[in-house]
Amino acid sequence: MRKYIYSVFVFFCTSFLLAQEKEISISMQEAIDYAIKNNYSNKIASKNIEAAKERKWETTTIGLPQIDGKVDYQNWLKQQVSLLPGEIAGGAPGSFVPVRFGTQQTMNASVTLRQLLFDGSYLVGLQSAKTYLKISEQAKEKTVLTTREAVINAYGNVLITEETISILEKNRKVLQKNLNETQKIYDNGLTELENVEQLQITLGNVENNLNNAKRMKEIAYQMLNISLGSSIEKKLVLTDSLNSLVVTNTDLDLLSKVFDVKKHIDFKMVENDRESKRLLMKLEQSKALPSLSAFVNYGANANSNDFNFFSGDQKWFDYSLLGVTLNVPIFSSFGRKSKTARARIELENADIKKEEVKQKLRLQAKSAKSEYQLSIENYDTAKKNLALAERIEKKQQIKFFEGISSSFDLLQAQNQLYSQQNNYVQSMLNVIAKKAKLENALNIPIK
Numbered sequence: 001m002r003k004y005i006y007s008v009f010v011f012f013c014t015s016f017l018l019a020q021e022k023e024i025s026i027s028m029q030e031a032i033d034y035a036i037k038n039n040y041s042n043k044i045a046s047k048n049i050e051a052a053k054e055r056k057w058e059t060t061t062i063g064l065p066q067i068d069g070k071v072d073y074q075n076w077l078k079q080q081v082s083l084l085p086g087e088i089a090g091g092a093p094g095s096f097v098p099v100r101f102g103t104q105q106t107m108n109a110s111v112t113l114r115q116l117l118f119d120g121s122y123l124v125g126l127q128s129a130k131t132y133l134k135i136s137e138q139a140k141e142k143t144v145l146t147t148r149e150a151v152i153n154a155y156g157n158v159l160i161t162e163e164t165i166s167i168l169e170k171n172r173k174v175l176q177k178n179l180n181e182t183q184k185i186y187d188n189g190l191t192e193l194e195n196v197e198q199l200q201i202t203l204g205n206v207e208n209n210l211n212n213a214k215r216m217k218e219i220a221y222q223m224l225n226i227s228l229g230s231s232i233e234k235k236l237v238l239t240d241s242l243n244s245l246v247v248t249n250t251d252l253d254l255l256s257k258v259f260d261v262k263k264h265i266d267f268k269m270v271e272n273d274r275e276s277k278r279l280l281m282k283l284e285q286s287k288a289l290p291s292l293s294a295f296v297n298y299g300a301n302a303n304s305n306d307f308n309f310f311s312g313d314q315k316w317f318d319y320s321l322l323g324v325t326l327n328v329p330i331f332s333s334f335g336r337k338s339k340t341a342r343a344r345i346e347l348e349n350a351d352i353k354k355e356e357v358k359q360k361l362r363l364q365a366k367s368a369k370s371e372y373q374l375s376i377e378n379y380d381t382a383k384k385n386l387a388l389a390e391r392i393e394k395k396q397q398i399k400f401f402e403g404i405s406s407s408f409d410l411l412q413a414q415n416q417l418y419s420q421q422n423n424y425v426q427s428m429l430n431v432i433a434k435k436a437k438l439e440n441a442l443n444i445p446i447k
Contacts, residue, residue, distance in 0.1 A: 023235040028155045028245060029447075031228060035151045036144055036446065038229035045140040052136035056129040063116050063126075070299075072108040075307075079104060103303040110299025117293055120286030128279045131272060138269050145265065145440050147227070152436040154224040156429045159242045161217040163428075167421050168210040175203045175414075178397065185401075195400075195407040202414060242428045246379065249435045255373055257442055259365040261358050264443040270357045274350040281343035287336055290328040297321040361441075368434070368441035375430040382420065382427040389413075389420040 026034065036042055079100045086095030116122060179199040185191045222232040261267050300316040302309050329336070396413035399405035 023237055025237040025239050027239045028152065031155050031224070032148050032151050032446070035147050035228045039147050039227065040229050041143050042140070042147055043229070045136075045143040049133070049136045049140055052129075052133040056133050059125045059129040063119075063122050066114045068112050068114070070108075070110050070112070072106075072110075074106045076104050104305045105307060105309075106301065106303050107309045108299060108301040110297060112295055112297045114293065114295040116291075119291040119293075120289040121283060121291075124279055124283040124286050128276065128283070131276050131279060135269070135272050135276070138265060138272060142265050142269065144446055145443070148446060149436045149440050150227045151224075153433050154220070154227040155238065155240070156242075156245070156432045158217070158220045158224050158236075158238060159240070159245070160425055160429045161213060161220045162238075163242055163425050164422075165210065165213045165217060167425070168206055168213055171418065171421075172203065172206050172210060175199060175206060179203055181401065191403075198407040198411055202411060206418075242425075246428050246431050249432045250376060251435065252376075254435070254438055254442070255369050259362065259442055261361050264361050266361055266443075267354075267357060270350075270354050274347070274354050277343070277347040277350040281340060281347050284336065284340040284343045287339075288329055290326060292324070292326050294324045295322075297323075365438075365441045368438040372431075372434040372438045375427065375434040378423075379427040379431050382424040386420045386424045389417040393417040 079102075081098045081100055083096040084099055086092055086097050089097045091097060179196070182191060182196050182199055186193060186196050221236060224236060225232045225234050298318070298320045300318045302314050302316045304314065308314055393413040393416070396405055396410045400407065400410045
């Protein structure tokens with residue numbers, strides 16, 4: 001019996017520990033740090049940087065020595081016949097003698113070293129590879145900033161859902177109590193059935209909203225897991241509360257922060273795009289320049305009627321060749337001119353786009369500051385309005401049960417309270433979300 005009790009105890013302890021291992025307690029900052037390492041988009045962005053580095057080296061190797069080895073084996077299944085004049089073999093004039101030249105089998109082995117001496121396209125290609133790597137690194141930085149904002153919004157949505165559930169459960173409890181008391185009063189003939197039915201309608205609406213909030217809570221947790229780069233089934237325990245996040249995310253110093261558009265990641269990216277267009281035009285121009293390359297070759301061949309090329313008696317005949325190739329473009333029916341003109345137009349468009357982005361980023365920063373300031377003001381107002389709505393609703397409850405006011409007056413007070421509760425919760429999320437948006441607009445780096 002003692003052994004059975006011990007086994008059950010061990011089983012429940014093990015199950016409890018495993019359940020604890022599956023749960024992750026995480027603050028908002030920890031969620032951001034986790035997502036930067038594990039988020040799907042960030043992983044892809046990191047892989048893109050690795051690919052860009054490989055591409056840069058791939059381009060670099062074009063101008064480095066290239067060595068190729070070649071082995072060529074030939075076996076005449078039926079040797080080709082050549083005709084020689086018959087006079088050579090003492091034949092009649094005008095006759096021919098069929099002969100076969102060479103051996104039936106041939107093997108040739110060679111090594112060739114090639115070196116590009118000058119090519120304008122190659123030089124531009126090197127610059128383009130560096131620019132491509134820079135683009136990948138900037139894309140990673142942009143992805144990190146976007147991830148931060150997404151995690152903050154997802155984390156806040158979970159807290160909003162939990163707070164909404166807590167408020168609705170409290171409202172349901174109060175309504176159920178009011179309904180029970182009103183039902184007793186009606187049973188005693190001291191109030192109208194309409195008052196009971198009105199409370200039943202309100203209670204039904206609150207219960208529906210509560211059930212929907214519980215369903216949305218599960219979805220909100222799954223969305224947070226996706227933004228973290230985790231399985232949607234992973235259990236999370238959020239250690240930050242809405243109130244604490246509102247306090248830490250209320251930073252009026254951000255409103256006076258000077259915006260430097262040239263340091264913004266979006267502006268850097270558009271500058272890099274402009275640079276890529278410039279290099280594209282330069283590439284088209286370089287195609288009009290000559291290219292120079294050289295090679296040196298060394299090899300040996302052997303001939304035999306039998307396959308004995310690896311025999312020590314087999315004779316191999318060495319050869320070597322040095323060559324230089326100069327390729328000079330002369331006339332392309334103005335094709336190169338058209339390509340260069342098109343590349344120049346794309347560069348001009350990139351300049352226009354750069355100016356557009358500069359103006360939009362300035363407006364975006366100004367707008368984000370205004371929205372953030374408004375969110376703080378709305379939070380302060382919502383907090384005061386909620387306190388007022390709670391007092392009004394309590395007074396209406398007292399008046400209703402004393403028979404001074406009607407169920408319609410109580411309903412209005414209740415709806416006003418529920419509306420202010422929703423406004424208050426939403427204002428808390430807005431402070432957090434608008435600060436994240438402002439940080440991205442000002443291009444504030446991850447801490």
